[in-house]
Amino acid sequence: MGISQMGRTPEAWRRDHAGPVHHSWAGWREISNGHNSATSRSPLSVKRKKNYPLPSGEVPMAAPPSSGDRWPPLESIPDVFNQFMWSLGVPQGEAEFHDVYGIDADALAIVPQPVLAVVFCFPDPPENPTNPPEEVLATATENKETSDDVYFIKQIESLGNACGTIALLHAVGNAYSESLLKNSCLDLFFKSTASMDPYERARVLEKDDDIARAHSLAASAGDTELPDDVEEHYICFMALNGTLYELDGMKGAPIMHGSTSPESLLQDAVDIIKAIMHKIPNSVNFNIMVLSKKSK
Numbered sequence: 636m637g638i639s640q641m642g643r644t645p646e647a648w649r650r651d652h653a654g655p656v657h658h659s660w661a662g663w664r665e666i667s668n669g670h671n672s673a674t675s676r677s678p679l680s681v682k683r684k685k686n687y688p689l690p691s692g693e694v695p696m697a698a699p700p701s702s703g704d705r706w707p708p709l710e711s712i713p714d715v716f717n718q719f720m721w722s723l724g725v726p727q728g729e730a731e732f733h734d735v736y737g738i739d740a741d742a743l744a745i746v747p748q749p750v751l752a753v754v755f756c757f758p759d760p761p762e763n764p765t766n767p768p769e770e771v772l773a774t775a776t777e778n779k780e781t782s783d784d785v786y787f788i789k790q791i792e793s794l795g796n797a798c799g800t801i802a803l804l805h806a807v808g809n810a811y812s813e814s815l816l817k818n819s820c821l822d823l824f825f826k827s828t829a830s831m832d833p834y835e836r837a838r839v840l841e842k843d844d845d846i847a848r849a850h851s852l853a854a855s856a857g858d859t860e861l862p863d864d865v866e867e868h869y870i871c872f873m874a875l876n877g878t879l880y881e882l883d884g885m886k887g888a889p890i891m892h893g894s895t896s897p898e899s900l901l902q903d904a905v906d907i908i909k910a911i912m913h914k915i916p917n918s919v920n921f922n923i924m925v926l927s928k929k930s931k
Contacts, residue, residue, distance in 0.1 A: 705847050709799030710857030711756040711869075711922040719853035720803060723846065724819025728929060730811055735923035738905050747927040749897055752806035753872040753904040756799075756922040758915055785809060785875055786825070789833040790884030793841050798884060800850050802869035804840070805882040806926045809873045820845045833888075867920055872904035879903050901925060 709715060713732040721727045730751065736742045786808035788801050807815075808825055815822040824843060828836040840846065870883040872892075879895035895903040905923075912921060 704795075706795035706797040706800070706850060707854040708796045708867075709850070709854050709869075710859055711754075711799075711867075711924065712857060713924055715853050715856050716754075716799075716803060716924065718856065719800075719849055720807065722820075722849050722852075724816040724821040725807060725811060726814065726816060729814060730807075730926055730928055732924045732926050735901075735925060738909065738923075743901055743905065746901060746925055747930075749928050750901045750925045751810035751873075751897075751928055752926040753901060753908075754802050754806060754869060754924045754926065755872070755904070755908050755911075756867050756869050756920075756924075757908075757911060758918045758920045759866040759868060785873075785880055785882070785889045786812070787833045787882055787889050788836045788840060788884055789887075791834065791837045791841065794837060794884075797840070797850065798869045799853075800840075800846065801884040802871040802882070805871040805873070805884075809875060809882075810926065820849065837884075872900070872907065874900040874903075879907070881907065 709719075713734055716732040720730070720732070731747075732754070733747050735746055735753075786805065788804055788808075790798055790801055794801070804821075804824075807821060812821070812825045815825070820843075824839070824846065828839050831839070868883075868885065870881060873880045873882060874895045874897050877894055877896065879892040879900070881890040881892060883890070892903070892907055908921075908923065
């Protein structure tokens with residue numbers, strides 16, 4: 636399902652759909668700008684080179700076809716991320732991804748707590764020679780001294796469209812790595828890469844056939860047909876040691892956004908997300924999910 640139906644309430648969605656709800660965020664523009672906005676296709680996890688020459692009939696992907704085939708885009712749907720995460724070793728009864736239905740106080744109030752991580756899918760910012768994309772998104776400074784406290788992976792070119800998987804690894808690696816099923820894919824991955832730097836971790840991920848296969852299965856489980864021009868990207872927000880971190884594999888290091896707490900993580904992350912949205916005014920292709928701890 637790739638059409639936004641923001642006029643409907645979350646309660647109506649829950650009545651009419653057995654599975655998790657998925658939508659894009661045209662409604663945010665209506666709330667923020669006070670005018671109607673066209674509906675949009677579903678956000679997908681993609682980071683590809685512009686104008687890359689492709690063989691006839693091949694779907695455009697990030698980087699060369701080999702890395703794009705191994706790491707295809709992930710659709711921003713909780714069910715896709717849940718099945719992916721559970722298959723890799725997060726206990727199914729312990730944590731779960733959920734949609735965030737809006738960024739107003741009422742919508743945030745119904746998000747299942749406690750929130751362990753916030754995952755944001757958004758389009759590439761517009762190109763502007765006087766305001767490069769990395770400056771468009773920057774609202775704080777990178778902190779290269781946090782490697783011992785924050786689990787961070789660099790998105791190298793050979794990882795293709797793996798930003799969705801990297802966001803998931805950032806979420807689980809910082810919030811849940813000590814409670815994984817023993818000897819599961821994620822348990823082994825985090826233990827083997829714990830002392831590595833972000834680039835070394837990326838190289839291990841690049842060669843991890845089990846995670847790559849699970850990623851491909853998750854990519855095939857989405858509801859939306861991949862369009863010809865997809866350039867959305869995933870990032871993750873975490874509350875670690877009282878600090879709000881933005882974890883974006885395309886950046887050189889974690890980005891610090893000031894103080895936060897587990898209780899205020901969602902609202903604090905949304906405040907940063909609003910600033911990012913404001914700087915990408917001509918798109919409605921935004922989506923937020925949270926990783927929440929399941930209540931016993």
